[in-house]
Amino acid sequence: MAKGDMGIDDERSLMSEYPDFYSHGKKPIHEVLSQHALTTPQKVALNFYGREMNYGELDHLVNRFAVYLLQLGVKEGDRIALFLHNCPQYMIAHFAVQKIGAIVSPCSPSFKAMELSYQISDMVAKIVITSDTLYPIVTDIQEDSPLQHIIVTHYGDLLPGDPSFHCPDELLQERRATPFAHDFFTAIEQVTDEQVEYTVFPSVALEDVSLLVYTSGSTGRPKGAMLSYGNALFKTAASAMANEVLDGDRILAVMPLCHIAGMLMGMTIPIYTGCKVVLLYRFDPVAVAEAIAEEKCTWWYSTAPMNVAIMQAIPSGRYNWSSLTTNVCTSFGIQLTEDIANRWRAYTSGTPVYEAAYGLSETHTADTYMPRHAIKWGTQGIPIYETEIRIVDLQTGENLPVLQDGEIVVRSPGVFKGYWRNIDATKKTLRDGWVYTGDLGRIDSDGYLTLIGRIKEMMKVSGFSVFPEEVEALLMHHPAIAQVAVIGIPDEKRGEVVKAFVVCKSSKEDQKVVESDIIEWAKENMASYKVPRYVEFREQLPMSSAGKILRRLLIDGAS
Template sequence: MSSAKPWLRHYPSEVAPTYEYPKHNLARILVNTAKKYPDNSALYFMGKTLRYKELLEASYRFANGLKEMGILPGERVAIMLPNCPSAVIAYFGTLMMGGIVVQTSPLYMERELVHQLSDSGAKAIVTLDLLFERVQKAKSKTQIEHIIVTSIKDYLPFPKNWLYPIKMKKDGAKLAVEYGDGVSNFKKLLGESSASPICVEVDAEQDLALLQYTGGTTGISKGVMLTHFNMVANTYQTRNWCYQGQFGEERYLGALPCFHVFGLTVLLNQAMLLAGMLILIPKFDIDLILTTINKLRPTIFPGAPTMYVALINHKRIKDYDISSINVCVSGSAPLPLEVQERFEELTGGRLIEGYGLTEASPVTHANPVLGYRKIGTIGIPFPDTEAKVVNPDSGEEMPIGEIGELIIRGPQVMKGYWNRERETSLTIKEGWLYTGDMARMDDDGFFAIVDRKKDLIIAGGYNIYPREIEEILYEHPAVQEAAVAGIPDQYRGETVKAFVVLKSGMTLTEKELELWCRERLAAYKVPRRIEFRESLPKTMVGKVLRRQLLEEEQKQSS
């Protein structure tokens, strides 16, 4: 077994290579924990704490409220909320009554919203008063029958709940909502609905828990069908990997958005499984994050590299005590080595890089939290997860150390794409998920992502992987963030362009940065063009939108 799976010899002794995963409704995670730890703090939000028994009762009320509205098991309920208690209640409540959750980004504009709501056929949407106008405009082009409106102030302590509307009006925000005619108030709905327990039985391996839309960083956003079993298995896989977590003791810093599948699995589901306290941060604000760590002493901080970059480069980082953090799992984008080393130095905790994708619920690989790890790799496959590197054309397995497409098989792999049979058949073949990521595996079974297949730059016949160049750029002491993309070139077909954000107060010329790269890279990989920018366009999880950079580039050159 070990020869086919060389990574197994690097498993910590506490982690078994295979487990039995419960086959039940995903919401059962909350039900079970709330029965065992009713008085433990479940959620902390801007000064207000909700205990497990309160969260469970509110979720039951929401589930019964949806049933009263006529929502049936198997129907889709969209949740368009930042990290706040209403988002958690709506999520578990929908699952409890057998509905399918459609997580929707609060940043979506009308066009994106219409695509997702009409593609999923959602019957109801839970949103903020702040976003109501946008949702109302989109509604007529979708099958939405019910809009359930909550507000940030719904779960703020006194006097914040009283001051919030005053501040928002000062800032010019529109909070007015006309209720009735398919528009309901979230708190009123909970108050008027039954608190009787409900958690429907499901066929965990067939019934969907989520329709989770891909980020759309490479084109049109597709609905990924994740079953209850997919999500439960990945929650337990993550728990077994991070076996050091103590029941009822951990505090999770919820800076990752829970409408993203990474946030759902490693934050929300994980915290609920372990009876931890989830500290909900509605939007990433580095000052708020540092103050929160200093005051509330979270122990676990999953995030994206951009979050750790912002933290280690904060001008007053030394004024805060961030030593409570024991474990950070970084995902969603490559983690630069410089960032990892500096973060561990500041916290004394472990920052490990992992890997996942929406189509796998999402986590498939990670470095061991303690023990042997390899910096610059995504680590080794999770328990019950198989991985191979194959030739993208022939599908044959590549020799150790050679680059090919990463493919994955395991209990967390999606059922397929919603209403897209052709795309499903191209992505899942004989149970293997073709990730579209180019990778290599070493003798120890550690995998390294080289880049997206779609991001490969072919310049003058050479294959160039942007990530390698980005690593070199990050090593420069003046560079805070960098992204590399291939742009059209008459002579080479494509050429390398770097988009660079400098650290505050630092200066750097194109010539100096080009020289830095020339000393460290083969000539054909050196960026031919460099653009210094104030910021890089990113998704909510901090993944750089290379597509947007290329679209901006095309506009400038046309």
């Protein structure tokens, strides 16, 4: 059967009967990296604006940095914070920390001092690895933190003299002074090959915690989800299989590595499969276009706003993107619709784009995948290998039949071990191996999951349940709207009513749109209880570093 003729039943058969799921054996990802370094040491592992690093060199740097951390007194189970933008140093540090049995905890590089202070203190981090540009934020919190050491790198240390594609100005700046800190590459250079050879690294077990990912904190303070080596291995192998990633692929990595989806798609999948990753510091339309064309990238994980931004900024046909065969995408900020997908396919002369997955930090993300040959728009796809998804009643917890809305619960080998130092939250979320996600959704007769919204963000309008994502998806059909976010605000008669925050498209015609235009259009296109009673126009919406709309900031501003 040709792949183009496959349907949903064929996809399920492929996932359930896969003959060699763990193609490298059941071992942590850092051991898979070492295996590649032995078998294909000269194969290029990553490209950073033209600076290439092969698997042998990458593993060599990981080993040296791991020895240095041991020399600093890092022990198994110690928490090490990574406070960095995308760069090769991030990957080196991530695998080095896990190689010695310590725990990696990513911190968003968009954090300000109070946010960083909370996470560093909550995890009781022994060391933070950061950049010279972020170093001042670390020094602001250091005195009242548990930190014993600060290790600093300069993003330009691994840039080529003449970058191959458009490079952000901040990477080209001179190194900033960082007194009282260890230098990343000076530390590595101090470790000899002999020291590496005679170091006995700890023997880690797949069930050991290796990653502490803090949730977004949409319901209270962020919580650290404890994920194991085995969680990462399972979800990496399952996602690589579902997305058909092979060792000959060239993956473009733009999403933040500190985000669980960016980590999976841009770091662990490339290392696991042994393919090449083209790593960008951040999203830039020109850099993405040049990287895909020059490096002949075959695979890209994007967000819908990225695709739209590229189509707006760069004329179609300027670059040859014939190599790009796979573009999985997440609807952050802008809903990925069939219309956008059709425009993208025409713009790129044939590249398909479709929803990537549903997932959360507590399951190492990607609990579903979208079968590329059986796409259902508006859904998040079907459960990935060895993953069970149920919809349960919010009050009784009983299983609900197809097409009924309820809480999404998930069980798989990717499920986390609980929240760091938070027994009550763990008991509430993790029950008999099932993660109660706090998300509302439904499953159709073909097994496709549709995400409706967060339970905590659900609005009650005149007794009707209204979900922000549903109203946002409907409003995105308005020809003048580029982005939209919806919240509920108190109302004496209805309990709550809908308020929409709208970013208009840039044309002069769209700039003439007023509040009443949006409301009248909504009345014609959705149930009355879903219609926004208020519309506020914004130039931009508050976003997380991963591109998620931060509705809680809109709610706080409206209260």
